[in-house]
Amino acid sequence: xxxxxxxxxxxxxxxxxxxxxxxxxxxEIVATEHxxxxxxxxxxxxxxxxxxxEVYGTASFYSFLNTEPYGKYVIRVCKSIVxxxxxxxxxxxxxxxxxxxxxxxxxxxxxxxLLETNDIGWSDQEPSMLINEKPYTYLTPEKIVxxxxxxxxxxxSNNHQQIN
Amino acid sequence: xxxxxxxxxxxxxxxxxxxxxxxxxxxxxxxxxxxTLCHHEDLCVAGNCRIxxxxxxxxxxxxxxxATPVAEGMVIKTNTAxxxxxxxxxxxxxxxxxxxxxxxxxxSMNCELQEIAAEYNVDNNTYISLVDPNYTxxxxxxxxxxxxxxxxxxxxxxxxxxxxQHVNALTVANKGKEMKISTxxxxxxxxxxxxxxxxxxxxxxxxxxxxxxxxxxxxxxxDDPKKHVVMNTAPSVRxxxxxxxxxxxxxxxTGKMVTAMxxxxxxxxxxxxxxxxxxxxxxxxxxxxxxxxxLVEGNKEIKLPMLTSCSPGWIKFxxxxxxxxxxxxxxxxxxxxxxxxxxxxxxxxxxxxxxxDVVSVAIMPCAAKKFEANRPEMNSSGYQDVDAGLTTRELGxxxxxxxxxxxxxxxxxxxxxMGESTGAGAIFGATGGVMEAALRTVYxxxxxxEVPFDNLRIMPVRGTDGIKEASIKLENLLxxxxxxxxxxxxxxVAHGLKNxxxxxxxxxxxxxxxxxxxxxxxxxxCIGGGGQPIPTNEEIRKKxxxxxxxxxEGMPKRKSHENTEVQKLYKEWLGxxxxxxxxxxxxxxxTKRNRY
Numbered sequence: 165x166x167x168x169x170x171x172x173x174x175x176x177x178x179x180x181x182x183x184x185x186x187x188x189x190x191x192e193i194v195a196t197e198h199x200x201x202x203x204x205x206x207x208x209x210x211x212x213x214x215x216x217x218e219v220y221g222t223a224s225f226y227s228f229l230n231t232e233p234y235g236k237y238v239i240r241v242c243k244s245i246v247x248x249x250x251x252x253x254x255x256x257x258x259x260x261x262x263x264x265x266x267x268x269x270x271x272x273x274x275x276x277x278l279l280e281t282n283d284i285g286w287s288d289q290e291p292s293m294l295i296n297e298k299p300y301t302y303l304t305p306e307k308i309v310x311x312x313x314x315x316x317x318x319x320x321s322n323n324h325q326q327i328n
Numbered sequence: 329x330x331x332x333x334x335x336x337x338x339x340x341x342x343x344x345x346x347x348x349x350x351x352x353x354x355x356x357x358x359x360x361x362x363x364t365l366c367h368h369e370d371l372c373v374a375g376n377c378r379i380x381x382x383x384x385x386x387x388x389x390x391x392x393x394x395a396t397p398v399a400e401g402m403v404i405k406t407n408t409a410x411x412x413x414x415x416x417x418x419x420x421x422x423x424x425x426x427x428x429x430x431x432x433x434x435x436s437m438n439c440e441l442q443e444i445a446a447e448y449n450v451d452n453n454t455y456i457s458l459v460d461p462n463y464t465x466x467x468x469x470x471x472x473x474x475x476x477x478x479x480x481x482x483x484x485x486x487x488x489x490x491x492x493q494h495v496n497a498l499t500v501a502n503k504g505k506e507m508k509i510s511t512x513x514x515x516x517x518x519x520x521x522x523x524x525x526x527x528x529x530x531x532x533x534x535x536x537x538x539x540x541x542x543x544x545x546x547x548x549x550x551d552d553p554k555k556h557v558v559m560n561t562a563p564s565v566r567x568x569x570x571x572x573x574x575x576x577x578x579x580x581x582t583g584k585m586v587t588a589m590x591x592x593x594x595x596x597x598x599x600x601x602x603x604x605x606x607x608x609x610x611x612x613x614x615x616x617x618x619x620x621x622x623l624v625e626g627n628k629e630i631k632l633p634m635l636t637s638c639s640p641g642w643i644k645f646x647x648x649x650x651x652x653x654x655x656x657x658x659x660x661x662x663x664x665x666x667x668x669x670x671x672x673x674x675x676x677x678x679x680x681x682x683x684x685d686v687v688s689v690a691i692m693p694c695a696a697k698k699f700e701a702n703r704p705e706m707n708s709s710g711y712q713d714v715d716a717g718l719t720t721r722e723l724g725x726x727x728x729x730x731x732x733x734x735x736x737x738x739x740x741x742x743x744x745x746m747g748e749s750t751g752a753g754a755i756f757g758a759t760g761g762v763m764e765a766a767l768r769t770v771y772x773x774x775x776x777x778e779v780p781f782d783n784l785r786i787m788p789v790r791g792t793d794g795i796k797e798a799s800i801k802l803e804n805l806l807x808x809x810x811x812x813x814x815x816x817x818x819x820x821v822a823h824g825l826k827n828x829x830x831x832x833x834x835x836x837x838x839x840x841x842x843x844x845x846x847x848x849x850x851x852x853x854c855i856g857g858g859g860q861p862i863p864t865n866e867e868i869r870k871k872x873x874x875x876x877x878x879x880x881e882g883m884p885k886r887k888s889h890e891n892t893e894v895q896k897l898y899k900e901w902l903g904x905x906x907x908x909x910x911x912x913x914x915x916x917x918x919t920k921r922n923r924y
Contacts, residue, residue: 205512205513206924210923214496215496215497215924216512217510217511217520219512220499220512221499221501224502224503225501225503
């Protein structure tokens with residue numbers, strides 16, 4: 165069989181096979197594989213004795229459990245009302261302009277996916293966004309240019325921020 | 329321990345009800361009507377539609393009466409300005425996300441949303457329509473159509489598929505305004521584990537889930553003078569059709585139904601019960617054959633328990649869920665398919681009609697029968713054996729379209745050939761009926777005596793318990809069957825696929841204590857089938873079951889092997905029971921399918 169099967173089995177061994185073990189298993193798959201593939205969902209269903217539809221239904225509820233492949237860097241711009249008031253539109257427009265994609269799309273080189281997301285907990289510092297799991301706040305179009313340039317150049321953002 | 333009673337007041341009426349009773353159920357006891365949509369008696373509480381809100385004294389927010397248990401001293405008001413306004417608003421919001429093409433909807437006049445919207449005189453312009461103008465309808469399945477533009481997301485279908493059937497083909501996907509009823513990856517219904525049972529259709533409050541209709545094709549065949557249209561009607565249609573045409577639940581309309589079909593223009597109106605009797609002969613013989621091979625010949629390939637194979641929803645379920653245990657299924661086709669195979673061979677030959685001109689149509693209480701009719705292997709007559717499977721509901725519509733005054737119709741008898749039946753064929757429509765019919769015949773074949781039950785009523789296999797068990801000891805047998813002397817035949821009956829799963833888990837584990845098991849996919853058996861008139865609930869199903877047994881007792885013959893047309897069929901045409909020709913026409917094989 166494909167290699168997803170032993171992998172999912174190991175996750176089920178780790179987290180358990182009860183219904184409530186579904187989410188941690190799905191989360192770990194997305195953390196390592198960056199996507200919840202059709203095969204992975206089927207294997208999870210098999211291991212936990214659920215229907216594939218139930219696994220899909222659960223996954224589709226959560227924005228961070230993507231069933232479509234995303235780029236290497238997933239940009240999620242906060243779409244809370246505060247963000248809207250603080251200029252989210254300019255941020256999104258700038259991102260679309262630089263990346264040449266629309267919200268919901270992935271760049272042809274597979275590097276960036278641009279999404280909007282519900283409140284990420286930085287409403288006091290809007291506009292804000294996440295790139296993968298890293299938050300960026302008090303955004304301006306100028307900052308966006310700089311941040312994206314760093315990702316494009318290094319493949320990674322400036323490390324000192326992460327260390328701090 | 330004595331049950332605690334809770335004292336409450338509803339609209340000024342004082343009453344005492346059981347603990348855990350919902351406000352909705354308490355109100356019903358004093359004949360106060362509260363509208364519902366997501367609530368269904370057969371299913372768990374959901375509380376998502378909010379149409380059933382009531383006012384509870386001392387609480388600021390309104391309570392969903394279906395999801396709120398009573399509490400001591402609770403004072404409830406179901407008819408206040410606040411309640412009426414809230415309900416009207418809820419209805420208007422639901423209408424806003426509903427495709428309101430009611431005039432052309434199959435469920436028009438039988439739609440719970442339409443009824444509530446009319447009751448509250450909802451203004452369609454209060455809220456803008458949220459229906460996606462680019463919606464598409466999933467017509468991939470032979471049995472079920474899914475139109476999301478009419479879905480109000482009450483999730484009755486999802487709960488039906490999960491709780492009653494343990495299939496979970498349907499799920500809730502996404503959230504918020506994107507939320508929808510979906511399959512795995514939103515695949516078309518014909519590509520997922522759907523068993524086509526249609527129980528979701530019976531519980532859908534709107535026209536979002538319906539059966540795929542074929543009556544226009546049938547009208548074309550009727551209008552074509554070259555075609556010879558042969559209809560056969562399943563046992564449970566005659567005890568439910570009346571509900572669509574002005575009769576109370578549980579009325580037997582057999583004679584009127586036959587007359588109506590003749591008036592509509594069918595060339596021959598025949599009885600599926602004939603094929604049910606035939607099924608008993610084939611299946612009963614198959615069971616005895618299996619017992620003989622195991623007990624006498626020591627054949628280890630033969631599988632027991634043997635499982636019945638009349639219910640196409642059940643067949644697709646086992647093909648998906650237990651593909652390694654298909655050898656337990658009887659190889660007998662369902663009565664519908666036996667009938668179809670004979671209609672274009674035996675019937676056509678005896679009547680002197682070119683089988684190419686025979687259009688064979690089955691009127692069924694079932695959605696899955698449509699899929700079954702279109703299985704590629706169902707062509708043993710050299711043609712597609714059954715051209716169309718229509719539901720009880722579709723027949724009801726046809727009778728209305730034809731302008732037949734059903735209420736005042738005279739009775740008439742089924743035509744011949746293949747129109748004779750016995751009470752044993754009739755009870756196929758209720759859970760336990762196939763088992764009872766089989767026992768009536770098998771017991772008599774091996775003992776030469778009638779089954780030892782008062783008036784042939786095998787009570788242990790009757791009723792609406794999810795799984796029923798019975799055993800009969802075989803004693804003083806005829807010489808030919810001496811190898812069964814002293815054997816205690818153990819049987820079980822399951823209805824609703826939830827119960828089928830329990831039975832199959834035993835079979836899979838090798839712990840099943842039974843010789844023979846009857847399974848019907850739908851709760852209550854065929855009388856509760858996915859093609860039956862809507863609504864359905866336990867009370868309705870019980871009344872239809874009563875009518876089925878009354879039909880049985882009103883028949884001059886009540887044992888399948890006494891059906892003279894069946895006897896004649898073997899003698900003049902088919903040859904031996906379970907013989908070569910019988911195998912060719914009346915038996916089938918099954919397909920392993922993916923569970924995921």
